[in-house]
Amino acid sequence: MDSIYQEVILHHYKYPKNFGHIHKPTHASHKNNPLCGDDISIEIGAENGTVVRVGFTGSGCALATASASILMEHIKGMRLNDVASLTSENLLALIGVSPSPSRLKCALLPLEVLHSTLSHPLTQ
Amino acid sequence: MEIIPEKIKTDFPIFNDKPELVYLDSAASSLKPKRVIDKLVEYYTQYPVNIHRGIYSLSEKATAEYEETRRVVARFIGARNENEIVFTRGTTESINGLAYVLEPRISSKDEIAVSILEHHSNLLPWQQLAARTGAKLTLFDINDDGILTDLRGRKWEPMASTKILAITYASNVTGNIYPVKDIIHRARLCNPDIVTIVDAAQAAPHVSLNVADIDCDLLAFSAHKMLGPTGVGVLYGKQSILNKLPPFHFGGEMVEKASLYESTFKEAPHKFEAGTPPIAEVIALKEAVEYLNNSTLKLVEDHQQQLANYAVTILKDTFGRKVNIVSETNRFPNAGIVSFSLEEVHPHDAAQLLTDHQIAVRAGQHCASPLHQHLGIGATLRASFYIYNNEKDVDRLVSGLSYVFGVMR
Numbered sequence A: 001m002d003s004i005y006q007e008v009i010l011h012h013y014k015y016p017k018n019f020g021h022i023h024k025p026t027h028a029s030h031k032n033n034p035l036c037g038d039d040i041s042i043e044i045g046a047e048n049g050t051v052v053r054v055g056f057t058g059s060g061c062a063l064a065t066a067s068a069s070i071l072m073e074h075i076k077g078m079r080l081n082d083v084a085s086l087t088s089e090n091l092l093a094l095i096g097v098s099p100s101p102s103r104l105k106c107a108l109l110p111l112e113v114l115h116s117t118l119s120h121p122l123t124q
Numbered sequence B: 001m002e003i004i005p006e007k008i009k010t011d012f013p014i015f016n017d018k019p020e021l022v023y024l025d026s027a028a029s030s031l032k033p034k035r036v037i038d039k040l041v042e043y044y045t046q047y048p049v050n051i052h053r054g055i056y057s058l059s060e061k062a063t064a065e066y067e068e069t070r071r072v073v074a075r076f077i078g079a080r081n082e083n084e085i086v087f088t089r090g091t092t093e094s095i096n097g098l099a100y101v102l103e104p105r106i107s108s109k110d111e112i113a114v115s116i117l118e119h120h121s122n123l124l125p126w127q128q129l130a131a132r133t134g135a136k137l138t139l140f141d142i143n144d145d146g147i148l149t150d151l152r153g154r155k156w157e158p159m160a161s162t163k164i165l166a167i168t169y170a171s172n173v174t175g176n177i178y179p180v181k182d183i184i185h186r187a188r189l190c191n192p193d194i195v196t197i198v199d200a201a202q203a204a205p206h207v208s209l210n211v212a213d214i215d216c217d218l219l220a221f222s223a224h225k226m227l228g229p230t231g232v233g234v235l236y237g238k239q240s241i242l243n244k245l246p247p248f249h250f251g252g253e254m255v256e257k258a259s260l261y262e263s264t265f266k267e268a269p270h271k272f273e274a275g276t277p278p279i280a281e282v283i284a285l286k287e288a289v290e291y292l293n294n295s296t297l298k299l300v301e302d303h304q305q306q307l308a309n310y311a312v313t314i315l316k317d318t319f320g321r322k323v324n325i326v327s328e329t330n331r332f333p334n335a336g337i338v339s340f341s342l343e344e345v346h347p348h349d350a351a352q353l354l355t356d357h358q359i360a361v362r363a364g365q366h367c368a369s370p371l372h373q374h375l376g377i378g379a380t381l382r383a384s385f386y387i388y389n390n391e392k393d394v395d396r397l398v399s400g401l402s403y404v405f406g407v408m409r
């Protein structure tokens, strides 16, 4: 099996993009995996149905963190309904590694959180 | 005499296949010696039939092997006789079975006491029993002097209403081996009728058990952690209590006289072994026990302790504060388990990178989340040793961890 610790993953892990809270979030959610301690929160700021601001916080393994960072970059500028239809396969293609079954849940946690944010609009 | 891991390794076929393997996850499941594997094959090729049923010689042979294992296990743990040995599918099944059959003895006014150190399999069944009966579930801790305390460190003792005390013999996270004999003795001074249950899943592979000396009522362990096959475990119970408890399962084998509307059951231990048991696995467990007897458990205990000490020392010397070891108390003997976290590196990343160097360790909370919460720690890495491990394996772990820090820096 190819190592999942490729440059791209390590880079996003060490220098995550869009890490932190955002101004005026319109949607937010949080999930964790209590067994391994991965814990990710995502905030989205949408305007007219388009994602304009994104941010994530929390802590996790390299895979979960890099996956969150890559996912955040990807959804900026996307329509909310396109974000809603992102699949696990889409995310794995984006991060470009195929984790072993035992690590899959680390890689996919950010997508789970993202989908959950869409059903948690914040009342302004 | 001493344990010579290099020699022991030659008894384990996995090392022919993977000579570079550094297996440091024996607390999850041990590797299996050839002798145990051969016995499984012997059963399946020479007498692969059911027990206690046929009057033909193949079945008699299988039955004799099966019942011989019961005697060997009884001697191995110091039981008074083989009728105190029940074969189950494992520790988890043994404890769940007990939580069901003890239910009629528990009312909403009672207390069930369980230590905070437990593996989920000796906690969740009691949580469920408490929920079904309305009894109070009390969690206690064990201090460095082996005294029971509440979770804030104040002395705790069972009361007359404390019907059950469930406790692990050795922690699968810290490796501490607890003085269960003294703990049980003191608990009985507070409540002579308390039912004491010991989870010996981590102790059986390392400690020469003596159930008569510990004087517990019930005790459970799994074959797969002590060189034996998966799918079989042992439930020890004092004859007097096994006779009083009802069966957990009903069906073939365990029945004495079945009629349409009611039936009577065999005596213990057979009343607890409904249906066709894991025959091959039970029979091969005998080989595991004899293998361990030959290596002498006292030596195993010392070997485990030495490896754990060596690992703690070299981890601290090499990495200093970049490694946090979960339990450094030297107050208890260690069952060859060292859990630790790494500064700034998630345990999953470390465990995965170690596989690049053929090093197998466990990452997570090791089925003991409440203990991790109590200690205020997240997931950890766990290195656990057994008779085939040596200091070279620990050195390989250390160089593996240097590689991990290098990649993740």
Ligand SMILES: Cc1ncc(COP(=O)(O)O)c(C=O)c1O
Pocket (backbone or CB within 6 Å): B027, B028, B090, B091, B092, B093, B119, B121, B122, B168, B170, B171, B172, B199, B201, B202, B222, B367
């Ligand atoms: C202390 C302890 N108790 C119970 C168990 C459960 O054993 P099994 O999975 O064989 O039922 C384990 C195994 O992980 C353990 O370490």
